[in-house]
Amino acid sequence: MQIVISIDDTDNLESRGTGEIASLIAEGLTEKGWGTASLVTRHQLLVHPDIPYTSHNSAMCFAAEIDEGAWEQVIGFAGEFLRRESAEGSDPGLCVVSLPGLRHTPELVEFGRRAKREVIAMPEAYQLAERLGVHLSEHGGTGQGIIGALAGAGLRLWGNDGRMKGSLTFARETVSVTELLAHPNVDEVRCVTGVQVSARDLVRLGEKPKTVLIGGASVLLVSAAESADVAWQTLHRRQLKDY
Structure with a gap:
């Protein structure tokens, strides 16, 4: 099963970056025998006074091919990893998308593109995730990172945004x-x-x-x-x- 995992807001100015945490999650999937992951991409989101961020406000995302039965295990592993490894003061969010189960890809892509130019609130992100059948969860702090995590997934699926880590x-x-x-x-x-x-x-x-x-x-x-x-x-x- 093809999936996309996106995370945001896991670091502070002294800690390791969100990109490194994304890479460790990707490596963990392989080590546990659940599947294989692709390259991690960095997606720049809007920098605005109303958006809390550490330094650049960017989400990190990767695609993976996993066994059908590993869906819940992958979500649990990634969420626990964020809870345990995210830096003090961060507001980590996790988004996991099953491509076979995604109800309307263009709507998720448009959300990602909007997050590059608009301030978006958490309730809208949750409402969209529920409507599209996408996993979205908070793992510390205010959970504000769910917005960037959902946006990063949309931008990765768009396929025309992001630098490879x-x-x-x-x-x-x-x-x-x-x-x-x-x-x-x-x-x-x-x-x-x-x-x-x-x-x-x-x-x-x-x-x-x-x-x-x-x-x-x-x-x-x-x-x-x-x-x-x-x-x-x-x-x-x-x-x-x-x-």
Whole structure:
């Protein structure tokens, strides 16, 4: 069974980040034999004075394939992990979506997109989750993180938002597009201006290159190189803020 797990508001300024906690939950599913998880994505939500957040107001999400009978165990494990591992002063929320059981995907996607531009209250999040058949729960503090958790799930299902957690690592600074596509976390190499990228082209890797979620794929975005020895260079992190 395909599911999506999204969490939000688990950290404070001194603790480990929500992305690390999401990764640990994903690893736990595999270790317990319930299924396998995909890459974790970070989804930037609205930064506004009326929204409490630690530093960036971003939700973390991953998809997984689990055994049919593991649904309740997965929810229990993730919820207990948040309760136990979330930082003091945080307001963690958990969202777990069963794709076969999701009643209306576009409505959840629209909620996620709205959370990037509007202030949304907790009652609306709970009402939507109940209507769509989505698990949504609080695990400490005010539980305010349920809003971001639900939004993160919607944005992940949209498939056109989010940066992959972690960065790509290669032995050399310059690699071919063919080599990049052989990496398990790269589905596509794409120029931001739409210019065709050839498999034989060389790409200079910047500091901690990241892929982004576009069309449901893990895409490495590149731009024209500033020097003539290679065709392309990866984008700087500040250039990925829109994802």
